[in-house]
Amino acid sequence: MDDFDVVVIGAGPAGENAADYAIRGSDRTAALIETELVGGECSYYACMPSKALLQPLDVHAAATHLGGLPHRIDIDRAALLRRRDSWVNLYDDRGQVGWAEGAGITVVRGTGRLGGERIVEVDGPDGPRRLRAAHAVVLATGSRPVVPEFLAAALPWGSRDATGIVEVPASIAVIGGGVVACEAARWLAALGSHVTMLVRGPRLLDRFEPGVSAAVADGLRQAGVEVRFGVALAQASRPDARRTGLGRVHGGPVRLVEADGHESTHAEVLVATGRRPAREALGLESIGLTPADLDGPLPTWLHLVGDVSGEAPLTHWGKYRARLVGDRIAALAEGRIPAPVPDDVPVPQVVFTDPQVAAVGPTVEAARADGHRVRIAEVPIGSAAGASLLRDDAAGFARLVIDEDTDTVLGATFVGPDVAELLHSATIAITAKVPLELLAHAVPSYPTASELWLRLLDSDREARRSAGA
């Protein structure tokens, strides 16, 4: 039996942060158990490679729509893939292991599961091990993609193949209209694949404000992506499906049949139909729990962070919750009372499409469903000179969801070029509950896109004046 103060199962961003914050500045010990690569899905197969592929496309799109630059600028496809390779360190995690060791964390290779109260069993390359945690065990095992059953036998691509693309399929059907589908369609098209998005519902990115879908669909179409809505897929067949490796075409053409009999054939299919928390084989039965019990109260020594928690499956959210869990473990270990945590922290998210989508807090619909009396302030992105200067074709909108009772911002959505960097201003306004009256004294520099705040506040003031408020 090996003794540690804290044992963390899963070394993605959430697990890393929980381990780090639980022992930082102390002589406590932490073990971080990892089956695959230290750094997790985010570093090697998700956030990092996808954004490495997308950032050059953003620069290319801006340059293509900016007077004063050459009329034609080409994407170097091989260089784009090399950039991805360098951001994933060719799937070598030595850098992240070095960081963990430098932070005083012991990396344990293998698959971990609970083996009783505060006990973790590891099956690793050096044989089985049992670890005992004096203070806490943290489950940070991430999430796994959901693949509709009728597609499984066709061995479709998942998001790992899309980010790890090696062989560019001549054509690819992207199933889903969520974040992975919209972002991946961009780089697949830029790499030369003929991309058809098959979207089940009437909208892309349907957890965002409704106007987001049309803006993103327009951008995708301009990039050569075919977007079809209301597609009910019924069958898939691929006679010679083969496991050819990450990012390689998995066999011959895939034939898709829709419920209305419509058929199409594609060199590859990318399934991007969501993810679910990775709660299987965690040894929960050894402490009398089932996977569903993880949504309820847990023993005080057991914590859940990141995608496995079922909260927003976003790296920054998982890291935030992990910092809180780590701080809590540290406080309890040191006999301190953990710092209070607000219960209404808004979740921000950026979707790296063209135009970009940046949103934080609830949509209008979600805020109303939550019982808030709300009003909307909305302006076109071009209403601020600083936003229009970013690109000759700048289009999109900015919208605030305002709480009528407190006159504070509840939610914000920005759609347009480079709006990602506008988002944190909204996150701060919401988190700090800054009244609109005070927000009017936060002066944005001229000419920057931040002047959208002025336009939004002016439009709200005007609307209230007209309504006689």
Ligand SMILES: Cc1cc2nc3c(=O)[nH]c(=O)nc-3n(C[C@H](O)[C@H](O)[C@H](O)COP(=O)(O)OP(=O)(O)OC[C@H]3O[C@@H](n4cnc5c(N)ncnc54)[C@H](O)[C@@H]3O)c2cc1C
């Ligand atoms: C294509 C794509 C792009 C994305 N882009 C973004 C983005 O731009 N921004 C953003 O915020 N989010 C993004 N996400 C979401 C983000 O990747 C996840 O929210 C994030 O990785 C979750 O972190 P985590 O630490 O909870 O889990 P993970 O990163 O999944 O890490 C979990 C780790 O646990 C390990 N593990 C699992 N079970 C065990 C076990 N029993 N024993 C030992 N180890 C185990 C796994 O091998 C893995 O390394 C993206 C997701 C995808 C699919």
Ligand SMILES: NC(=O)c1ccc[n+]([C@@H]2O[C@H](COP(=O)([O-])OP(=O)(O)OC[C@H]3O[C@@H](n4cnc5c(N)ncnc54)[C@H](O)[C@@H]3O)[C@@H](O)[C@H]2O)c1
């Ligand atoms: N930039 C970012 O922040 C970023 C980027 C990529 C992924 N992510 C995270 O990863 C998570 C997973 O992304 P995702 O795009 O896979 O999931 P998602 O939940 O965002 O979207 C899933 C899509 O698949 C559709 N769908 C579900 N089941 C289907 C079925 N059986 N047939 C056809 N369509 C179906 C849904 O209607 C939806 O359009 C997201 O929740 C997101 O938070 C974040």
